[in-house]
Amino acid sequence: MANYFNTLPLREQLAQLAKCRFMDSSEFSDGVEALKGKKLVVIGCGAQGLNQGLNLRDSGLDVSYALRPEAIEQKRQSWKNATENGFVVGTYEDLIPTADVVLNLTPDKQHTPVVKAVMPLMKEGACLSYSHGFNIVEEGMQIRDDLTVIMVAPKCPGSEVRAEYVRGFGVPTLIAVHEDNDPKGEGLALAKAYAVGTGGHKAGVLMSSFIAEVKSDLMGEQTILCGMLQTGSILCFDKMVEEGVDAGYASRLIQYGWETITEALKYGGVTNMLDRLSNPAKIKAFDLAEELKVIMRPLYNKHQDDIIDGTFSRVMMEDWANDDKNLLQWRADTAETNFEKTPAGDVEISEQEFFDNGILMVAMVKAGVELAFETMTAAGIIAESAYYESLHETPLIANTIARKKLYEMNATISDTAEYGCYLYNHACLPLLADFMKDIKTDVIGKGLSSDDNGVDNARLIEVNTALRSHPVEAIGSVLRGHMADMKKIV
Amino acid sequence: MDTAICLDDLSVNFDDRFHLHHINWTIEPNQHWVITGTNGSGKSALAAVLAGVGDIEQGTLSGVPSRVGLVSFEAQAELIAKELKKDDADIMDVISLGTPVQEMIFEACADPELAADLVEKFGLSHLLDRAFRKLSTGETRKVMLIRALSSKPDLLILDEPFDGLDVDTLAMLQQHLASIIDTTPMVMVLNRFDEMPDFITHVAYLEKAADDCGLLAFKVDRQDKSAFSELYQLLHLKTTDLQVPAPDSASKFPSLDPAQPLVKLTDATIKYDETVIVDKLNWTIEPGKHWQLSGPNGSGKTGVLSLITGDHPQCYSNDIFVFGFQRGNGESIWQIKQFIGYVSTSLQWEYRVSVSCKNVIISGFYDSIGMYSKSTDNQKKIADEWLALLGMKDRADQPFNKLSYGDQRLLLIARAMVKHPSLLILDEPCLGLDDMNRQLVLALIEKICAGHETTVLYVNHHAEDQISGIDNYLALEKNH
Numbered sequence: 022m023a024n025y026f027n028t029l030p031l032r033e034q035l036a037q038l039a040k041c042r043f044m045d046s047s048e049f050s051d052g053v054e055a056l057k058g059k060k061l062v063v064i065g066c067g068a069q070g071l072n073q074g075l076n077l078r079d080s081g082l083d084v085s086y087a088l089r090p091e092a093i094e095q096k097r098q099s100w101k102n103a104t105e106n107g108f109v110v111g112t113y114e115d116l117i118p119t120a121d122v123v124l125n126l127t128p129d130k131q132h133t134p135v136v137k138a139v140m141p142l143m144k145e146g147a148c149l150s151y152s153h154g155f156n157i158v159e160e161g162m163q164i165r166d167d168l169t170v171i172m173v174a175p176k177c178p179g180s181e182v183r184a185e186y187v188r189g190f191g192v193p194t195l196i197a198v199h200e201d202n203d204p205k206g207e208g209l210a211l212a213k214a215y216a217v218g219t220g221g222h223k224a225g226v227l228m229s230s231f232i233a234e235v236k237s238d239l240m241g242e243q244t245i246l247c248g249m250l251q252t253g254s255i256l257c258f259d260k261m262v263e264e265g266v267d268a269g270y271a272s273r274l275i276q277y278g279w280e281t282i283t284e285a286l287k288y289g290g291v292t293n294m295l296d297r298l299s300n301p302a303k304i305k306a307f308d309l310a311e312e313l314k315v316i317m318r319p320l321y322n323k324h325q326d327d328i329i330d331g332t333f334s335r336v337m338m339e340d341w342a343n344d345d346k347n348l349l350q351w352r353a354d355t356a357e358t359n360f361e362k363t364p365a366g367d368v369e370i371s372e373q374e375f376f377d378n379g380i381l382m383v384a385m386v387k388a389g390v391e392l393a394f395e396t397m398t399a400a401g402i403i404a405e406s407a408y409y410e411s412l413h414e415t416p417l418i419a420n421t422i423a424r425k426k427l428y429e430m431n432a433t434i435s436d437t438a439e440y441g442c443y444l445y446n447h448a449c450l451p452l453l454a455d456f457m458k459d460i461k462t463d464v465i466g467k468g469l470s471s472d473d474n475g476v477d478n479a480r481l482i483e484v485n486t487a488l489r490s491h492p493v494e495a496i497g498s499v500l501r502g503h504m505a506d507m508k509k510i511v
Numbered sequence: 512m513d514t515a516i517c518l519d520d521l522s523v524n525f526d527d528r529f530h531l532h533h534i535n536w537t538i539e540p541n542q543h544w545v546i547t548g549t550n551g552s553g554k555s556a557l558a559a560v561l562a563g564v565g566d567i568e569q570g571t572l573s574g575v576p577s578r579v580g581l582v583s584f585e586a587q588a589e590l591i592a593k594e595l596k597k598d599d600a601d602i603m604d605v606i607s608l609g610t611p612v613q614e615m616i617f618e619a620c621a622d623p624e625l626a627a628d629l630v631e632k633f634g635l636s637h638l639l640d641r642a643f644r645k646l647s648t649g650e651t652r653k654v655m656l657i658r659a660l661s662s663k664p665d666l667l668i669l670d671e672p673f674d675g676l677d678v679d680t681l682a683m684l685q686q687h688l689a690s691i692i693d694t695t696p697m698v699m700v701l702n703r704f705d706e707m708p709d710f711i712t713h714v715a716y717l718e719k720a721a722d723d724c725g726l727l728a729f730k731v732d733r734q735d736k737s738a739f740s741e742l743y744q745l746l747h748l749k750t751t752d753l754q755v756p757a758p759d760s761a762s763k764f765p766s767l768d769p770a771q772p773l774v775k776l777t778d779a780t781i782k783y784d785e786t787v788i789v790d791k792l793n794w795t796i797e798p799g800k801h802w803q804l805s806g807p808n809g810s811g812k813t814g815v816l817s818l819i820t821g822d823h824p825q826c827y828s829n830d831i832f833v834f835g836f837q838r839g840n841g842e843s844i845w846q847i848k849q850f851i852g853y854v855s856t857s858l859q860w861e862y863r864v865s866v867s868c869k870n871v872i873i874s875g876f877y878d879s880i881g882m883y884s885k886s887t888d889n890q891k892k893i894a895d896e897w898l899a900l901l902g903m904k905d906r907a908d909q910p911f912n913k914l915s916y917g918d919q920r921l922l923l924i925a926r927a928m929v930k931h932p933s934l935l936i937l938d939e940p941c942l943g944l945d946d947m948n949r950q951l952v953l954a955l956i957e958k959i960c961a962g963h964e965t966t967v968l969y970v971n972h973h974a975e976d977q978i979s980g981i982d983n984y985l986a987l988e989k990n991h
Contacts (some may be wrong), residue, residue, distance in 0.1 A: 053843075057841060058841065075824060078827060079821065079843060079844040080843045080844075081841045081842055081843040081846075082841075083841070101784075105783060105784075105824070105825075106824035106825070107824050107825040107826070107827040107828035107829075108827075187822070187880075188861070188879060188880035188881060189845075189874075189877060189878060189879025189880060189881070189883065190879065190881065190883050223883055
C-alpha cells in the first residue's frame with residue numbers, strides 16, 4: 022500500500038489540506054433521516070465505540086456491534102460493554118453482510134487488518150466510516166469502488182461525547198468524505214446524519230478532508246499536545262531539583278500545574294492564560310515564549326515536513342513491523358525519568374500559585390500552541406483545523422498528566438501519538454539544553470521576588486497587543502463562541 | 512474531647528458567596544447539638560465551620576479537636592464530582608472504571624475493624640469491588656458515613672445523615688450513634704424535627720438575615736419544653752396559596768391517546784454481569800392514576816425509572832411501551848422525554864453548568880441540562896411566574912450553582928413541572944429540604960395531582976410524606 026497523499030498532484034494536496042469549513046446549523050435540518058432504518062454496525066467497543074453507539078441508538082438509529090470471535094468467546098471487556106448496554110453483538114460474519122454502514126472505531130494500528138477482514142463481507146454499495154483517517158491517508162488503504170467512505174470524528178474523549186449528548190448537547194465534530202470513494206454521492210448526507218446522531222451538530226461541525234484531518238491531528242499530538250508537555254515536565258522538574266526546590270513540591274507543581282494553567286487556556290485562549298499572571302510575570306512569560314519559539318521553530322517545521330511527506334508514518338510503521346522496538350524502549354525510558362519516579366509531595370498549592378510559580382510552564386504552553394498553529398497554517402492547513410488540533414485539545418491531555426503523570430498520558434493517547442511524542446521529546450531535550458542553563462527559580466518553582474515588581478507601561482501595552490492579535494486568538498474566540506454552553510469541566 | 516468548643520462573636524466568609532455573622536455558641540463536652548433553620552440560612556455552613564471551612568473575618572473559634580468527621584451532601588457531591596472528573600480525563604479509548612468502594616473505605620481508615628463491621632451492617636459487602644461512582648445515591652451516602660465513623664473522630668458532624676436511607680439502615684445508624692455518645696460529641700444538621708435522636712441535648716436555630724447571610728437566632732436546651740415547641744412552630748410556617756402557572760401553548764408536546772397506558776413494562780429486567788437488579792417486573796401506568804414507588808436502597812427504583820425515561824441502556828433490550836412508542840423502533844430519546852418531567856438528587860448533581868436560575872426553569876421546555884436554544888418571550892414570562900411562586904423572583908439572573916441545596920431543588924421541581932408533562936417523576940423530591948420547603952413542594956405536588964393533565968410518579972422513603980391523591984403503590988424488593 023502506498024501513501025495516498027503522496028500519490029496526489031501538488032494542487033490537489035494543497036486543496037485537500039485547506040479544506041475546512043464551519044458548517045451552519047441549517048445544513049443539519051434533515052436530522053438523522055439519511056441513516057433512518059439503515060443498519061449501523063460498529064466495530065470496536067472501547068470508549069469511542071461504545072459512547073458513539075449509545076448516542077446513535079438514542080437518536081433512533083439501529084446500532085449493533087461486530088466483535089472478533091475471541092472477544093465474544095472470552096467475554097472480554099468490549100463484549101461486556103456492548104451486551105450490558107443491551108446491544109446486539111455478533112461476529113463479523115454474522116453482522117457485516119447485513120450492514121448499510123460499518124463504523125470502524127478500533128485503534129489506528131488495527132485498521133489495516135480490520136478493514137481487510139471486513140471489506141470482503143460488506144454488501145454492495147454500503148458505507149465504511151472512520152473516526153480518524155490514518156489508514157486511508159498514510160497507509161493508502163484501497164477501498165472497494167462501490168463503497169462510500171466517510172469520517173466523523175468527535176473532538177473529545179468518548180466519555181464526554183456521551184455526557185454532552187445526555188445533557189441535550191454535543192461535542193465539536195469534524196466530518197469528511199473520501200472523494201475517491203463516493204460512488205453514489207451520498208457521503209456528505211450520511212456524514213451529516215451521523216454527526217446529528219451523536220449530537221455533534223449542536224456544538225459545531227467542521228467539514229474537512231481526510232488529509233487535513235490526518236496531517237493536522239498528527240502534528241498537534243506529537244508537538245504541543247504530548248511532546249511539549251512531556252519535554253516541559255522533565256526539564257522543569259530537573260531544573261527545580263537542581264536549584265534546591267523540594268522534589269515533592271516540584272513534582273506536584275508540574276503534575277497538576279499543566280491541568281490548572283491549560284484550564285485557563287480552554288476558557289479564554291492564550292490571552293486568558295497569560296492574564297492569570299501578574300503584569301511583571303506576564304512580560305517574563307511572554308519573553309521566554311518568544312525565545313522558545315525561535316529555538317524550537319525548526320523542530321516544529323521538521324515535524325510538519327515529515328508528516329506532510331509521509332516520512333513520519335513510514336518510520337513509525339517500520340517500528341510497528343519491528344515489534345515496536347523503539348516505542349517500547351522509549352516508553353521504558355520515560356518511566357525512569359526523575360519526574361516520573363518522584364511522587365507529588367503532600368503540600369497544598371493554590372490555584373493561583375500554579376501560575377505564579379510556573380511562569381516557564383505557561384511560556385512553554387504559549388510557545389507550543391502558537392508554533393503548532395503557525396506551522397500547521399503555514400503548511401496549508403486551515404485555521405479552524407489548526408485550532409482544534411492545538412489549543413482545543415491541550416487541556417484534555419493535561420488532564421491525563423494530572424491523573425498519573427506521563428505514564429497515564431502515554432497510556433491513554435493512541436500509539437501513533439505516543440510514538441510521535443517520544444520523537445519530539447528526544448529532539449527537543451538537547452535543543453533546549455542551553456536555554457535551560459539560564460533558567461532560575463524565579464520562573465519555575467518560586468515565582469518572581471518583590472524586587473522584580475516594576476513594569477514599563479509601554480512594554481505592557483505591547484505585550485498585551487501581541488497576545489491578543491495572534492491568529493490563534495482570533496479563530497479561537499469565534500470557535501469558543503459556539504461552545505460557550507459546554508459544561509464546565511471542574 | 513475534654514474542652515468546650517467556643518465560637519466567640521465569630522463572623523465567617525464563604526468565598527464572598529455567603530456569610531455567617533456574629534455567632535456566639537459554646538459546645539460543652541457531652542453535649543450533642545442539632546442545627547436547624549430555613550433553607551439558605553447557613554445550617555450546612557455553620558456545621559462546615561467546625562470542619563475548618565470558610566475564612567474567619569472576626570472573632571475567635573477555639574477548642575475544635577484535630578480529628579473531625581464530616582458527612583454532608585456537599586462533601587458527597589464533591590467526592591462524586593472528583594470521581595466523575597477522573598472519567599472526564601479519559602482521552603482516547605480507555606474506559607475509566609473509577610475508584611472501587613473498597614479503596615474509598617479502607618484506604619485511610621483509623622479503625623479497619625469497625626469499618627468492616629459497618630460495611631457488613633450497612634449491607635455494602637457485595638459492592639466492595641464496584642466503582643464508587645456506579646453506586647446509587649443511598650449507597651454513596653453509606654460509604655461516606657462509614658468513612659466518617661471509622662475515622663474515630665473527636666467530633667462528628669453529620670449534615671442530614673438520615674436522608675436517603677431506608678428504614679432498616681436508619682434504625683441501625685441511630686443505634687450505632689447512640690452507642691458512641693459518651694465518647695463522641697455530635698453536631699447534626701437536621702431539617703426534620705421528627706428525626707431528632709433522643710440523645711440530642713440542644714438545638715441551634717439559624718435565620719436568614721439577607722440573601723447571602725445567616726445568623727444564629729436561637730439556642731434551645733431540649734429540657735426547656737416550651738422554648739422547644741415554639742421553635743417547632745417557627746419551622747412550620749404557613750404555606751402560600753399556590754397557583755400553578757400555565758404551560759407554553761407554542762411548545763406543547765403532541766397529545767396522547769387517552770385509551771392507551773402511559774407506560775407498560777412487560778417482564779422488565781435489569782442485570783449487570785450475573786447480578787439481577789430488577790427481575791421480570793410488570794407494571795402499567797394508566798393516565799390519571801398516580802403512583803408511589805418505594806423500596807430499600809439498591810432495590811432498583813432508579814433503574815426502573817430510567818427504563819421509563821430512556822436513560823437506562825437496557826431499555827432497548829426490554830419490552831417497554833411508553834407514550835405511544837414501543838421502544839427500539841427508531842424513536843429518539845427526545846421524543847420520549849418531551850412527555851416527562853423529572854426531578855432527582857442525581858439530576859441535581861449532574862446540573863453542573865453555569866446558568867441563571869431563570870434558564871434552569873426554561874430548560875424544562877427543552878429537556879436539556881443547560882440552555883442551548885433561544886427561549887421565547889412566553890417561556891420567559893412563565894419562568895418568571897414560577898420564580899414568583901417559589902419566592903425567588905429576585906434571583907432570576909443569579910447563577911444556579913451558587914444557590915443553596917434546597918433552593919436548587921425547588922428550581923428543579925419548577926423545571927420539571929413547567930411544561931405540565933404527561934408524566935411527572937419525582938425521585939425523592941424532598942431529600943435535603945427543610946420543613947417549610949418540604950411542605951411547599953408537597954402542596955405543589957398535590958395541586959398537580961388534582962389537575963387532569965399530569966400523572967404523578969412519586970418515589971420516597973419517608974412514610975410521613977404522603978400525598979393525597981396518590982392511591983397506587985408499588986414496593987420493590989431487594990433481589991441481590
